[in-house]
Amino acid sequence: MNTTLLLVQGLNGLQFGVLLFLVAAGLTLVFGVMDFINLAHGVQYMVGAYLGASLAALTGSFWLGLLLALPAALVFGLVLEFLVFRHLYDRDHLSQVLATFGVILFLNEGVKVVFGAAPMQMPVPELLSGGVPLMDGLLYPTYRLAILAAGLATAALLWFLVERTRAGMLVRAGATNAPMVTALGVDIRRLFMLVFGFGAMLAGFAGVMAAPILSVEPGMGDNLLILAFVVIVIGGIGSVRGAFVAALLVGLVETIGRGLMPDLMRLFMDASSARQTGAALASMLVYIVMAAILAFRPAGLFPARA
């Protein structure tokens, strides 16, 4: 593997990491701030992708699809909050896991009833359809650069909202000591509802952004959800900064690991077993890294509550 290829793989890893961050950011907010395990975050990402794809098909424009899908995802998240999650805040984690897992099953079948079982597509917007030549014969799609930019912008916006605004201050206070904030006259339930709706909108945004490069199909959020949990656990639950660093780390480890592992294994064994062992090891690598980090920092890289 030469240096150019390694750099290209590094860029690919960063870009996948940013996509992971878009999904994990909403999850870490809800999990960390409200101490609420929301397994349904992955299906909210899926619903976002479906809304984006169908609205884009309806309006004939990616941008209109994106613009309309965001409020739709927000409303959808609020409806879910009203119907299901609201009744679970005071329950233990097991009830939350069971109920939100039920939401996964329900929505995965639900999108199939509404949109059909066949995968859907969302076209890449005309403006971003080109590519930048990276190395001989390989284009880096402009759209992927747009995902990078969107992820970085989201990170900056979240940092600003949580650290520099009054609402963000209340969110942080509510996470630390909810009864005290209530006693000071803040409607904590309403605050949580807003955080939840915002988290759902972030998941939906990630879904719409991913739709032009990934297949829009029932269950598309399930794989990503597992990686998103890895990200927030590594980063420290509730920490947006931790989620950002961890997402980039996971993206890099995942992508570069897949590229390097089979070659690395070839130093020790023959080609055909190196390929299979390498592939198996590469898919475990993220979890090995997580285990190693947790062994030294049990609360993650940037614990939200010191």
Place this chain on the structure above:
Amino acid sequence: MAFQESGHKTGATRRGLLLASGAGVLAAPALHAQAAPIKVGVVAVQTGPQAALGTQLRDGWTMGLRHLNNQLGGRAVETIVIDDELRPDVAVTKVRAALERDRVDFVVGVVFSNILQAIMRPVTESGTFLISSNAGPSTFAGRGCNPFFFNTSYNNDQVHSVMGQAAQDLGYRRVFLMTPNYQAGRDAMAGFKSRFQGEVLDEVYVPLTQLDFSAELARIASLRPDAIFTFMPGGLGVNLVRQYRQAGLANIPFLSTFTVDEATLPAQGEAALGFYSGANWAPNMDNAQNTRFVRDFEAAFNYVPATYAAQSYDTAMLLDSAVRKVGGNLTDKNALRAAIAAADFTSVRGGFRFGANQYPVQDFWLCQVVRRPDGKFQTQTVRRVLEANVDPWAAQCRMPARI
């Protein structure tokens, strides 16, 4: 559906007794019981990410019955759709219920090999004919062949070897292989290499849950192969095809199996244009039976049929011919088996016959994705790669002459 159980022997005699006791009102149902409908269990996955394939398979069967006026060999048919949920344990439970409670006369369908493997024994040991209209594992083509089992699709290995032969014929010398890291993926590579003589630059296995292929695409670009061969079913294929096109690699020929077909093309669209696949059938095949099938299927279901639907349609036609041959009498299993094996029907593939292991002996084609004048995408035959091909396992099958 429980009331229809009485359609068989026990119910008929019970009704006969009631009749004898003077309950004249029951005369009509008793007559009806004589011509009880043939019951067919159609096993097709309807839930989960692969449901689109099961839907294709079910709709192909439905289309066949529509063209047959919902009759097989002149007898009315009752179809029971069984959703296997792509879980072997669920499939066995539901198929057992269909065998024991609903008393189905045939079990047909099955998209995935692991489901077929699970239901094989329960069905064949009950003396019921099982006709797979898609899954074609090598286990039942060779030593494990069974007189109660027929296959109307292909043996899995054949389809992959078609692409190996096609790569050979097209003169590609350096090929890059990539499949998911599970049994079917390894079989695909082995099948391709069984006929490809050139150099395999690299074999890459990716996890079944892979979303982003950019690491592999960069590797392909750095190796500059003459062509790539891949097997990426379902959503994996949608992701790969679109990312392959977006990365500007489309000038490297894309050879594939079960990656670009009518089930995934609506989501791949333009990105798959010109990509190759290997198959035993394509919607453009020029014969009267196929033209009618494709036209009416699209009118009825509003999407382009894939091989799953075509093979399922053929299965309906096959059973129609077999039931007609035995005069509607399904009790003589040997006669029924001979009637199925005769395959005396018009296939949408043109010719169709069974080999000694009761798998088809058929032609395989190199197909390519095209855009039709109406804007929809479909695969289209380019040329015949293998003629009257017998699967590589058939020689190992010792098929008993009588049941």
